[in-house]
Amino acid sequence: MAVEGTTGSELVSIVALLGAAVVMVPIFRRLGLGSVLGYLCAGLLIGPFGLRWFTDPQAILHVAELGVVMFLFVIGLEMRPSHLWGLRREIFGLGTLQIGVCTAVLTGVAMLLGLPPRTAFIGAAGFVLTSTAIVMQLLSERGDIALPRGQKIVSILLFEDLLIVPLLALVAFLSPLPHDDGGGRWVGVAIAVAALAGLVAAGIWLLNPLFRLLAAAKAREVMTAAALLVVLGAALLMEIGGLSMAMGAFLAGVLLSESTFRHQLEADIEPFRGLLLGLFFLAVGMALDLAVVAANWPLIASGVVAMMVAKGVCIYAVARITRSGRGEALDRAVLMAQGGEFAFVLFAAAQMAGVIDSPANANLTAIVVLSMALTPLVVLLVRRFVRTEAKLSMDGIDAAEGLGGSVLIIGFGRFGQVMSQALLARDVDVTIIDTDIEMIRSAGEFGFKVYYGDGRRLDVLHASGAGTARALAVCIDDRAAANQIAELCHGHFPQAKVLVRAFDREHALELVALDVDYQIRETFESAVRFGQAALEALGVDADEAARVSEEMRRLDAERFSLEVAAGDIRAGRPLIIGNTAPATPTPFTTPRRESQRLDASTGGDAAGEGGT
Known part of the structure; x- marks a missing residue:
């Protein structure tokens, strides 16, 4: 309706609607x-x-x-x-x-x-x-x-x-x-x-x-x-x-x-x-x-x-x-x-x-x-009386609201728990959110404070302090959700480095296309080190086994860089691929920083190897 046609009774109607x-x-x-x-x-x-x-x-x-x-x-x-x-x-x-x-x-x-x-x-x-x-x-x-x-x-x-x-x-x-x-x-x-x-x-x-x-x-x-x-x-x-x-x-x-x-x-x-x-x-x-x-x-x-x-x-x-x-x-x-x-x-x-x-x-x-x-x-009524599984109580669990910290960790499963230890060892101010109520309660028994929050929601990320964080670590095991969160983080929190756990090689390429700062395949590093241990068990010299492992990382990094180049991802921008870079960096694999550790005392950047 036009403004000049607004009457007192119409205003009462609007107030009645809102009031009800x-x-x-x-x-x-x-x-x-x-x-x-x-x-x-x-x-x-x-x-x-x-x-x-x-x-x-x-x-x-x-x-x-x-x-x-x-x-x-x-x-x-x-x-x-x-x-x-x-x-x-x-x-x-x-x-x-x-x-x-x-x-x-x-x-x-x-x-x-x-x-x-x-x-x-x-x-x-x-x-x-x-x-x-x-x-x-x-x-x-x-x-x-x-x-x-x-x-x-x-x-x-x-x-x-x-x-x-x-x-x-x-x-x-x-x-x-x-x-x-x-x-x-x-x-x-x-x-x-x-x-x-x-x-x-x-x-x-x-x-x-x-x-x-x-x-x-x-x-x-x-x-x-x-x-x-x-x-x-x-x-x-x-x-x-x-x-x-x-x-x-x-x-x-x-x-x-x-x-x-x-x-x-x-x-x-x-x-x-x-x-x-x-x-x-x-x-x-x-x-x-x-x-x-x-x-x-x-x-x-x-x-x-x-x-x-x-x-x-x-x-x-x-x-x-x-x-x-x-x-x-x-x-x-x-x-x-x-x-x-x-x-x-x-x-x-x-x-x-x-x-x-x-x-x-x-x-x-x-x-x-x-x-x-x-x-x-x-x-x-149906959910109350025909429930097939026990209702999980939120008692004692805090929702993400008004939080802040240098690093926001999204997902606190096995991967997130391991990666968080390096940060906590350096007394880095860390905020952790997850949606698994049982895990949150179990983590609390071991002294970890984990808040309930879905990282796929922009309002939850804001409430969790993503707007002031220096690094956002996406450690969840859901491939589609990880992509969604990475896209949200990249688009709304440019001040923070975005690090994401990748499910496999294809997922890693998707994350590169989303322009994340760092990604690593969740099983790659553990598998390389497992192979190194197998060589040593067969009597191969420890230094030689380590050299073979390093060569595997280098070749994998080169192959990954070629796949990125073939897909025309990031238009030639420098890339950190999450595994040890080649000895001679290619245009697509130039390291973006000397240190891959988060140094709280010197204000270093966030990156590093993951893997469980």
Whole structure:
């Protein structure tokens, strides 16, 4: 709305929205019920069927959908094209199987509830479209999005978002109302294809040059405005083409996932995403028509239970058929057993097309809204009473917050424990973070102070003191996570040297491409020394065995340098490869410092050999 049109009553409405969220969400989180259920109950309380502070939840819902749009943009930033291609079997294979089975079964369930076949099919198709907002929020709160089980759920959600387009076309086909001979449909298809092609072209050829130009201007607020422009512009373009706004934003994120500005974009979008997503949940709570529920409670109550149970059973069966474990299958079934926000779009379009009537729309909408509201509670109950493994307590474990030190060690397994000893022996100020609760507790018994923190999160790195550290040592045994952390560290903490444990030779090359200051393959040095000991056990002179080992290091370093040169990595910049350099350095292996030790008294640089 325009500023001059803002009235006192509108300001009261804004204050009411914010106040309801500020009061209800902390209460529900304190009770262990999660923020989503808090938002939904707050919306129900202040909506047209509660205190009646708001009478038009659909208007708020339309604006709040931008929260879902921004959420998918952020997810797209993490989905590089190669990674997305790697998920193609989950997106199209697993997604198709789950949706097909669920649609067939839910249509039968809806018919058993007394709905006509056409209405039953529309209701089932809408209920199959899981709530992306709720599931992604729950996965985010649990930190499961980047895990394999989380990636499968994300893949299915993406396919469901794509499905709204053919479903809307099917609604038009089923419509008993008179329509044109098909020419208008082909025009719509052409517009959709043109919009999609335009977005891809802009992402490939325009977005990165635009952000480079804006970054050179060094105006933070302009970068934020540009980030919002990209998200909203992509959503608008897809809406004009008759496609999903959320999918447009997701595609824009994917196109920018290889950009050096992606972490900055994520940081700029995050506040708006969180606020609008909360507003979306508030609007969903307001949309629950209690009068409809009261008038048709037998149908709605039985419909919610029957549809959620049937969908959950189908999802569990599909997960087990595709060889997921019992725990993973149950978790996916519980998380995805509800209907979603796209069901509202589908039901409204079906009513306008004459496929379903107004009472059916109201009843189906109530069933979907109640299923969305019940999901966080069902997830909580299942995780509490059907737990397959003991819950790890955080008692006595401190989260990373307000820390600082000369060196930040990320990961304190066997590798991190060994490498830390040299630093601690010189009284270097070290901060250590990890996500393994049992390891943190065990390390505390031996006098090590390890904080809980996920190094893949930029806010955790800041809280751990990465902004003031002189060296950042990534010692985790997760290859993908190590790359992600290395990229974050290199892009946001230029004052620090970045040292990373490499899994193997291929991973070492990836780390060089990420421009880390130092990397070492985790088993290389131990294997070389093991071979040296084997020679000595066979009677070879100790000096000769040491010379052979040194020659192995030199030859390996030369081969590695040639591989780097062949890949045109670092454009000829000096490189430390983590193993002893050749006697005569090549242009790609010139040592960058005389000492590889961190000397706290003289302010030396951080580097050195690792290996367990």
